Amino acid sequence: MDVGFIGLGLMGRPMALNLIKAGHRVHAWSRRRESMQPLLDAGAGDCASAAEVARHASITISMVADAPDVEQVTLGADGVADGASPGHIHIDMSTIAPAAAQSIAARLAERGVVALDAPVSGGEPGAIAGTLTIMVGGELEACARVQPLFEAMGKSITRIGEAGAGQVAKACNQIITGVGVASVAEALNFAARSGVDGAKVREALLGGFAYSRILENHGQRMLERNFKPGFKAWMHQKDVRIVMDEAHRLGLALPTAAATMQLFNAMAGSGLGEDDSVALLKLIERMSGGAGE
Amino acid sequence: MNGAGEKHMKIGFIGLGVMGEPMARHLRAAGHDLAVWARRPESAAALVAEGVPLCATPAELAARSEVVITIVTASADVEGLAFGPEGLAAGFAAGRIHVDMSTIAPATARSLAARYAERGIGWVDAPVSGGGQGARDATLAIMAGAEDETLARVRPLFEVLGKRIVHIGPPGAGQVAKACNQMIMVSTIQACAEAVSLASAHGVDVAAVRQALMGGSAGSKVLEVMGAKMVERDFTAGIEARLHHKDFAILMDEAAKLGAPLPVAAQVWQQLNALMGAGWGREDTSSLLRVLER
Numbered sequence: 001m002d003v004g005f006i007g008l009g010l011m012g013r014p015m016a017l018n019l020i021k022a023g024h025r026v027h028a029w030s031r032r033r034e035s036m037q038p039l040l041d042a043g044a045g046d047c048a049s050a051a052e053v054a055r056h057a058s059i060t061i062s063m064v065a066d067a068p069d070v071e072q073v074t075l076g077a078d079g080v081a082d083g084a085s086p087g088h089i090h091i092d093m094s095t096i097a098p099a100a101a102q103s104i105a106a107r108l109a110e111r112g113v114v115a116l117d118a119p120v121s122g123g124e125p126g127a128i129a130g131t132l133t134i135m136v137g138g139e140l141e142a143c144a145r146v147q148p149l150f151e152a153m154g155k156s157i158t159r160i161g162e163a164g165a166g167q168v169a170k171a172c173n174q175i176i177t178g179v180g181v182a183s184v185a186e187a188l189n190f191a192a193r194s195g196v197d198g199a200k201v202r203e204a205l206l207g208g209f210a211y212s213r214i215l216e217n218h219g220q221r222m223l224e225r226n227f228k229p230g231f232k233a234w235m236h237q238k239d240v241r242i243v244m245d246e247a248h249r250l251g252l253a254l255p256t257a258a259a260t261m262q263l264f265n266a267m268a269g270s271g272l273g274e275d276d277s278v279a280l281l282k283l284i285e286r287m288s289g290g291a292g293e
Numbered sequence: 294m295n296g297a298g299e300k301h302m303k304i305g306f307i308g309l310g311v312m313g314e315p316m317a318r319h320l321r322a323a324g325h326d327l328a329v330w331a332r333r334p335e336s337a338a339a340l341v342a343e344g345v346p347l348c349a350t351p352a353e354l355a356a357r358s359e360v361v362i363t364i365v366t367a368s369a370d371v372e373g374l375a376f377g378p379e380g381l382a383a384g385f386a387a388g389r390i391h392v393d394m395s396t397i398a399p400a401t402a403r404s405l406a407a408r409y410a411e412r413g414i415g416w417v418d419a420p421v422s423g424g425g426q427g428a429r430d431a432t433l434a435i436m437a438g439a440e441d442e443t444l445a446r447v448r449p450l451f452e453v454l455g456k457r458i459v460h461i462g463p464p465g466a467g468q469v470a471k472a473c474n475q476m477i478m479v480s481t482i483q484a485c486a487e488a489v490s491l492a493s494a495h496g497v498d499v500a501a502v503r504q505a506l507m508g509g510s511a512g513s514k515v516l517e518v519m520g521a522k523m524v525e526r527d528f529t530a531g532i533e534a535r536l537h538h539k540d541f542a543i544l545m546d547e548a549a550k551l552g553a554p555l556p557v558a559a560q561v562w563q564q565l566n567a568l569m570g571a572g573w574g575r576e577d578t579s580s581l582l583r584v585l586e587r
């Protein structure tokens with residue numbers, strides 16, 4: 001089918017390429033012109049604005065940084081709503097606050113656009129391999145219509161509930177992954193400073209109740225001291241901040257996530273924000289009197 | 294204030310709550326020409342009955358005042374009063390001053406100061422510490438962010454309201470100091486709550502513990518005031534916990550933007566969230582003790 005794609009960054013680009021690979025006609029626009037080229041080389045249609053994308057395809061997808069960006073490309077000048085015909089479906093796959101997703105969905109509905117929130121987990125490797133986990137919020141019927149598109153980009157696709165519910169699931173995902181990265185970093189530093197081989201510890205733990213994808217993947221990268229992003233620490237900081245803002249609004253205690261958020265703050269403040277979030281290991285090393293390089 | 298050389302000023306006042314009303318009365322008692330505006334006119338009824346003029350809009354209040362003082366709840370309230378429809382900015386002549394004594398985000402204070410400066414209007418952020426008691430006794434601590442000459446013009450007013458007046462720095466700096474104040478204060482309330490909880494768990498007389506600690510290195514204003522409330526299990530506000538909760542959202546948000554880790558404050562924030570979730574937002578922050586007891 002014809003599908004529009006807005007936002008061709010680290011995640012968006014491979015996701016759009018997978019749509020082309022699956023035989024869909026992709027019409028693309030990105031705020032940064034240079035990020036368009038790989039898509040155009042693969043045969044995507046070149047659009048001058050989000051509105052033009054929406055004129056070419058009755059289903060559009062956005063993958064951008066934060067809620068204001070989503071608002072801009074959907075409801076702003078030359079946004080999706082400006083180009084959409086009645087019955088248009090817009091899928092936002094960015095990670096934003098559940099409350100923001102609900103508000104954007106309501107305002108798009110007023111302009112005849114059905115909105116789905118469909119944030120993903122799996123990082124850049126998952127985006128390239130087409131194995132993302134996709135958490136969907138929004139109308140059942142619209143979800144069913146866009147299912148083939150989700151299947152081109154991801155493996156595990158779950159409709160969580162109504163608008164905003166996908167972002168709630170993503171917030172839960174970020175609590176668990178954020179805290180997970182911190183605990184793996186602490187454990188590996190603990191092992192190293194106790195004079196024990198972290199690689200062996202990881203290998204042993206993978207067979208037991210401490211097994212997790214984080215220990216497996218992030219743990220491996222920490223051992224290799226491979227801090228290239230991946231998923232930048234400041235992005236993880238942003239996501240945990242969304243969670244903490246929601247918790248504040250709802251009157252919920254998230255003591256462990258709160259502690260993790262402060263570690264991400266410290267990463268941003270000490271120049272580790274552009275590294276992958278596995279560079280949390282460096283921060284923990286520095287906090288323990290090590291060099292952390 | 295009636296001493297030689299002191300000038301009586303035309304002052305506008307907005308925000309006649311637990312803090313604002315006694316502050317407005319002190320200014321009037323010092324001989325200043327006071328007028329008010331109130332979102333809920335009934336909150337101004339007592340002062341109006343005593344002859345204080347009530348203006349129809351913030352703009353009208355600004356037009357008759359040399360200085361307008363606001364003390365309201367949130368950043369958005371102050372922005373609305375300043376630059377909303379019929380806001381203060383629409384009424385101020387050049388050279389007039391907006392003194393905001395609310396607790397708001399430093400970034401909001403800086404932005405309002407810049408927008409006023411374009412119109413030749415002065416700005417002072419002057420959040421206070423000391424609570425309702427400090428407002429009634431005119432013993433507030435006042436933390437000012439302003440240009441030197443602007444602060445010099447309003448300092449006589451501050452001297453009517455408070456005891457310790459410190460010029461922290463340029464616009465926004467007063468709010469930074471207030472954020473630090475809130476962080477230390479509420480973290481200390483949490484520490485006191487944990488101490489009371491620990492003493493209770495041991496079956497020890499918490500009143501005696503508090504009394505002993507007041508004489509030593511753990512002595513603090515919080516242990517004195519909030520500690521006493523915990524011992525007496527009197528959780529009526531004082532300062533409503535929801536206001537501390539609001540302040541924590543501001544300071545944690547700014548810390549994230551700055552990349553500043555605040556590990557203890559982050560934990561305290563979560564205890565405040567739990568307090569709110571338990572429905573104690575309009576009671577005293579010493580209710581943090583009850584969060585531990587759940």
